[in-house]
Amino acid sequence: MSRPRKIRVTINGRKVEAAVAPNQTLAEFLRCHLSLTGTKEGCDTGDCGACTVLLDGKAVNSCLVLAVETHGGSVTTIEGLSSDGELHPLQQVFIDNGTVQCGFCTPGMILGAKALLDENPNPSEEDIRLGLAGNLCRCTGYVNIVKAVGAAAKVLRGGK
Amino acid sequence: MFCGNKSPMLGRLPSFDYYRPATLDETLTAMERLNGNFCVLAGGTDLLVGMKERRGRHPALLDIKALPELAGIRADNGTLCLGATVTTRAIAQSPLVRERFPMLFQSMKLLGSMQIGNRATIGGNLANGSPAADGAPPLLALGASVKLVGKTKERWVPLDNFFIGPKKTIIEGELLAEVRIPTPPPSGRGIFYKLGPRNAPEDICIVSAAVYGVPDGGANGWKELRIALGAVAPTPIRARHAEERLRGQPLEPKLVEEAARIAADRDATPISDIRGSADYRREMVYVLVKRALEQIARDYPSAA
DSSP states (O other), rough: OOOOEEEEETTEEEEEEEETTTTTHHHHIIIIISSTSSSSSSSSSSSSSEEEEEETEEEEGGGBBBBBTTOOOOEGGGGGOBBBBBBOHHHHHHHHHTOOOOOOHHHHHHHHHHHHHHHHHSSHHHHHHHHHHTTTTTTHHHHEEEEEEHHHHHHTOOOO | OOOOOOGGGGGGGOEEEEESSSSSHHHHHHHHHHOOOOEEEESSHHHHHHHHTOOOOSSSEEEEEGGGOOEEEEEEEEEEEEEOOOBHHHTTOOOOHHHHHHHHHHHTTTSSHHHOOOOOOOOHHTTTOOOOOTHHHHHHHHTOEEEEEEESSEEEEGGGGGGEETEEEOOOOEEEEEEEOOOTTTTTEEEEEOOOOOTTSSSSSSSSEEEEEESOOOOOOOOEEEEEEESSSSEEEEEEHHHHHHTSSOHHHHHHHHHHHHHHIIIIOEEEEEEEBBHHHHHHHHHHHHHHHHHHHHOOTOOO
């Protein structure tokens, strides 16, 4: 029972082939197999959003996705956001706005925000708050986070 | 490295075998072969949490997300057809649902966070059999049916007859393949209220209520008036006693209050748990049903 399954999945643009046990979650696979420890595990039950990654462009809790389920798919983690050493605008505004306190929620928060802005480039404050309802910050630094996402939206729209 | 057995958070899922059939036929064959020793995996947002918390143990998971037969939202001759593996967020984002089934739209929007809604499916929401399933009250009030497919036969079951107890449904070795909802007439009006622990689309509800009405076109009545409740009985329920009290009568304030009281005292049979006490739930049934009926009456002053 529970024999390993071979999967092929694109992680941050790189094709990965691996044999995974069916009971390995995507979060475990990313952290343990690929050493992509930017993805954090908080609650492990889909409540806190710290493990948020993009699966085929959609934000998901990687603690509630099996690694085998991603076969044939594409995953983006926090490590995959910057390109050629340049931070993604979301990462830069998160720094500029002092959003990082303990930092544990930050990777998931940024990926949740990316999914939100990909769908809605011009969100209201309420849109941002509702969109990020699945990402908890236990330092409760929400004010700066919401501000940062609004600022990132502006940058991504080309300063308009 | 923070992994393996060193982290208490990791490796919490017990072992199981995993199957991902490509067609409905393959799925049904696998179900027969596994002979009950499996659980269907759709979004996994409840199933995997349950397995991590050792509430449920399954030797095998049968992932049905690759099945083309179970995907997609379509309108078929005035009926809304939702494939079992359509995500709750896809339903909330469907313009068709938003326009014609605002009550369903509302419940799907409030079901969970973006991350949960991107995985959770409508089939899972129902087949899971939770008394607090957000999709259940609006679908009960709208008169939805579900298609259950077995190896040799398939059947359509009205949602009214689908739930039989906490975490128990009428499914017997079958696969829930589709949900169908008759399109309401243009005059139909639905209201869905969800009371959760905080003002965010994240939590499991304490109480939810759906009220759906179709005015009879005359001065004082309703052709249809259905009330459905979540998280206040062993299953999602219709508030039949309250509906009976309202039958054929205008929604006058005194009657609305009386019907809401009947829904709370006779139809609801809540328990106390971590989310709320039985007394509080009853009181909230009264409040939500009254508020929804008042809203419907305001929308149709001629029928009120």
